[in-house]
Amino acid sequence: MKETVAILGAGTMGRGIAEVAALAGHAVWLYDPLEAALERALTEIRTDLQKLAEKGRLVGTVDEVLARIQPTQSLEDCAKAAWVIEAAPEQLELKQELLGQLGQLNPDNILASNTSTFSISAIAARVKHPERVLGLHFFNPAQRMKLVEVVGGLQTAPALLQRALELMQSWGKEPVQVVDAPGFLVNRVARPFYGEALRLHGEGIAKEHIDWILRGLGFPMGPFELMDLIGLDVNYAASTSVYQAFYGEPRYRPHPLQYQRVAAGMLGRKTGQGWYTYPPGPPRPPTPPPVQTQDTPLPLIVGPNPLAQELRARFRHTENAAEAQFVLDCRVKLERKHDFFENLPVVSLVWGHSASSVQAEFRERPVAGFSLVPPIGEQAIVELFAPLSGANQALELAQTYFRAHGHHTLLLPDQPGGVGFRILALLINEAVSALAEGVASPADLNRAMRLGTGYPLGPLEWAERLWLKPVLRALEGLQAELGEDRYRPHPLLRRMVAAGLETFGNLSLAPYAKGDLQTREEEAV
CATH class of the missing domain: 3.40.50.720 (NAD(P)-binding Rossmann-like Domain)
Structure with a gap:
C-alpha cells in the first residue's frame, strides 16, 4: 500500500x-x-x-x-x-x-x-x-x-x-x-531572461522585437509575453528575492520599468494589462520572406566559429575576395577586426561590441552590425544595426542578403551584443556560476532548464554549441563597452578556456563542483 x-x-x-x-x-x-x-x-x-x-x-x-x-x-x-x-x-x-x-x-x-x-x-x-x-x-x-x-x-x-x-x-x-541556494536552480539561472530583456527595452529596443527575436531562437515565449503570463508581480517578487538573497549582486538587480507597472497594477493577463493589452495580447512574429537567392550579393565570410561555419554551410557566399561584394565578419573580438585588407563594405558580428565601435576600425568603409545565434532555425530573425553615423551601403547589403535567404530582419538601435545573444550570454554565464557553486551537475542543470522553462537547449549545451571561447570574448567585450559588472565573465569560464576545455563534461570537478553553498553529505550525517 x-x-x-x-x-x-x-x-x-x-x-x-x-x-x-x-x-x-x-x-x-x-x-x-x-x-x-x-x-x-x-x-x-x-x-x-x-x-x-x-x-x-x-x-x-x-x-x-x-x-x-x-x-x-x-x-x-x-x-x-x-x-x-x-x-x-x-x-x-x-x-x-x-x-x-x-x-x-x-x-x-x-x-x-x-x-x-x-x-x-x-x-x-x-x-x-x-x-x-x-x-x-x-x-x-x-x-x-x-x-x-x-x-x-x-x-x-x-x-x-x-x-x-x-x-x-x-x-x-x-x-x-x-x-x-537562493532561487535554487531554475529561478536563479532564468533571471537574465527577464532582467536583460528589461535592460534592452530600457535602452530603446521595442518589447515586441525582443519577444520576436527570442521566439526566433526557439524559446516558446518571449520574456515580455512570459512575464504577462506569470504575472508581473510574481516575476518581480522572484527577482527581488534573489537580488536580496545575494546581498545586492548587480546581475540580479530588478528593473524600475517592471516595478513601475507592478505599482500601477498592470500585472499581465490576470488584470487585462501588463506589457501588452489583453485582448488582443502580443502581436504575432512576422512571417519570414520567401527564399530568393539567385541574384543576392555574395559575401566573403570571415571567422572560424560555429556561426561562420553554419553560414558557410547554408548561405550563398564566395571564398574568392575578388568576387565578394561585402565582408560578413563573424569574429567576436573587436581587436581582431582590422587584419584583412579587402576594401569592401563590412557587416560585422556585434556579440561583443556595438556597430559604432567597429566603425572605428574601418573608417574608410561602410560598416553595419548584425547578430544571429546558431543553431539558425527557419524562424530566426536577423538583428541589424547601423552605427550612430547612420545607415549606409553595408546595411543595405545585409538586409538584401539575409532576406534573400528567407529571414526577417529588424533594424535596431545600436547596442553591443544585440538582443538574442546578449540575453543568452548572460544565461550561460549564470549557469556557469551555478555550476561553480555546486548547485547542480551540468547534465541536471541543462535538463532542469529545458523542463522547467521550455528552453530549446540547456545554457551549458548552448555554450558548447557556440564554443566557450567566443562566449568568453563576447562577455569581456560587453563588460568593456557597457562598463557594468553584470557582464563580468565567471572565473570558471575563464579557466576552462585557458585550459582548452570545450565541454562541461570534461571538467575535473566532475561529476560536479562541491561549492560552499552545497550540502555536503559528511556534514549531514
Whole structure:
C-alpha cells in the first residue's frame, strides 16, 4: 500500500500537487483553513480529471481518483501522513509555523516545502528533527510540468533526498537534485531572461522585437509575453528575492520599468494589462520572406566559429575576395577586426561590441552590425544595426542578403551584443556560476532548464554549441563597452578556456563542483 500524502494549502499549486499524488495512487489529505478554498480546489481537480478522461489519458474513473483526496481543515489529520508537502503562500513565517506544528504532532513523518524563494535551511530551523525537512519545488501547473527540484537543506539527511527522488519518479516527474541556494536552480539561472530583456527595452529596443527575436531562437515565449503570463508581480517578487538573497549582486538587480507597472497594477493577463493589452495580447512574429537567392550579393565570410561555419554551410557566399561584394565578419573580438585588407563594405558580428565601435576600425568603409545565434532555425530573425553615423551601403547589403535567404530582419538601435545573444550570454554565464557553486551537475542543470522553462537547449549545451571561447570574448567585450559588472565573465569560464576545455563534461570537478553553498553529505550525517 502506498504511503499517505498530505498537502498543506489548496491554492493553485496545492491542488495541482494533490492531483498528481492521487493519480499516482496515494491517499491524500488536502488541508486548507478555508472551506471555500477546499471546495474550489476539488471542483478544479474534477474538471481537470474530466479533461484527462475525455482524452483517454486517465487510468480509472474521475470518481475513483477523487475518492483518494480527503479535504480537511485539521492539521491533526495531516500529521498522520508519511509525507507532508507544504504549498502555502510565500511567507517564511507561515511556512515555518505550519511545518513546525506538524513536526510537533508527529516526530517521524517527512516534511517538504514547495517554496520557490525561501531557504529550506531557514524553514527547517523551526522544525523538530530538521534532518527530515527538504524542498520539493514543483513548477506551475504542477499536474503538467515534469520538473521537480529536490532541495536539501544544511541538515537534511542524504538518504531522504534519495527517497524523495524515487518518490517523484514514481509520480511521473523528472526530479533534479539541487542545493539550498537562493532561487535554487531554475529561478536563479532564468533571471537574465527577464532582467536583460528589461535592460534592452530600457535602452530603446521595442518589447515586441525582443519577444520576436527570442521566439526566433526557439524559446516558446518571449520574456515580455512570459512575464504577462506569470504575472508581473510574481516575476518581480522572484527577482527581488534573489537580488536580496545575494546581498545586492548587480546581475540580479530588478528593473524600475517592471516595478513601475507592478505599482500601477498592470500585472499581465490576470488584470487585462501588463506589457501588452489583453485582448488582443502580443502581436504575432512576422512571417519570414520567401527564399530568393539567385541574384543576392555574395559575401566573403570571415571567422572560424560555429556561426561562420553554419553560414558557410547554408548561405550563398564566395571564398574568392575578388568576387565578394561585402565582408560578413563573424569574429567576436573587436581587436581582431582590422587584419584583412579587402576594401569592401563590412557587416560585422556585434556579440561583443556595438556597430559604432567597429566603425572605428574601418573608417574608410561602410560598416553595419548584425547578430544571429546558431543553431539558425527557419524562424530566426536577423538583428541589424547601423552605427550612430547612420545607415549606409553595408546595411543595405545585409538586409538584401539575409532576406534573400528567407529571414526577417529588424533594424535596431545600436547596442553591443544585440538582443538574442546578449540575453543568452548572460544565461550561460549564470549557469556557469551555478555550476561553480555546486548547485547542480551540468547534465541536471541543462535538463532542469529545458523542463522547467521550455528552453530549446540547456545554457551549458548552448555554450558548447557556440564554443566557450567566443562566449568568453563576447562577455569581456560587453563588460568593456557597457562598463557594468553584470557582464563580468565567471572565473570558471575563464579557466576552462585557458585550459582548452570545450565541454562541461570534461571538467575535473566532475561529476560536479562541491561549492560552499552545497550540502555536503559528511556534514549531514
